[in-house]
Amino acid sequence: MSNGPYGQLACRCGAVSLLVCGAPLGVGRDATDAPVTFWPLAAIQLGQGGDELELLPDERGGEAWHCRRCDERLLHGDDEADVAVLAGLPEDTDGTGVALTTSRQRRLEALGYRVAAKT
Numbered sequence: 001m002s003n004g005p006y007g008q009l010a011c012r013c014g015a016v017s018l019l020v021c022g023a024p025l026g027v028g029r030d031a032t033d034a035p036v037t038f039w040p041l042a043a044i045q046l047g048q049g050g051d052e053l054e055l056l057p058d059e060r061g062g063e064a065w066h067c068r069r070c071d072e073r074l075l076h077g078d079d080e081a082d083v084a085v086l087a088g089l090p091e092d093t094d095g096t097g098v099a100l101t102t103s104r105q106r107r108l109e110a111l112g113y114r115v116a117a118k119t
């Protein structure tokens with residue numbers, strides 16, 4: 001295991017990039033049944049484009065992080081759950097246990113996400 005960046009997220013136009021570090025908290029599905037990965041907010045670091053990154057309040061709660069220039073949404077952040085929701089699944093899901101507390105899971109479910117149960 002390494003503490004280096006897990007990966008990088010960039011918007012379509014390339015103005016904003018975010019570094020994702022550490023390990024995901026779990027995986028699930030969003031309201032449209034698309035796969036998502038839950039990360040601690042602290043795992044997300046700004047790579048570049050701080051001036052172009054805008055946090056917009058989401059109607060369901062939390063904030064959409066998006067690029068002012070191309071309007072692409074990079075992730076959904078929720079302060080209450082302290083979770084960042086990224087589209088897609090981690091490349092290696094084998095080691096991904098669900099590390100979400102029950103209250104975090106409830107909060108995410110209230111936002112319309114379904115947390116995948118690890119069986």
Ligand SMILES: [Zn+2]
Pocket residue numbers: 011012013014015016067068069070071072
């Ligand atoms: Zn952009």
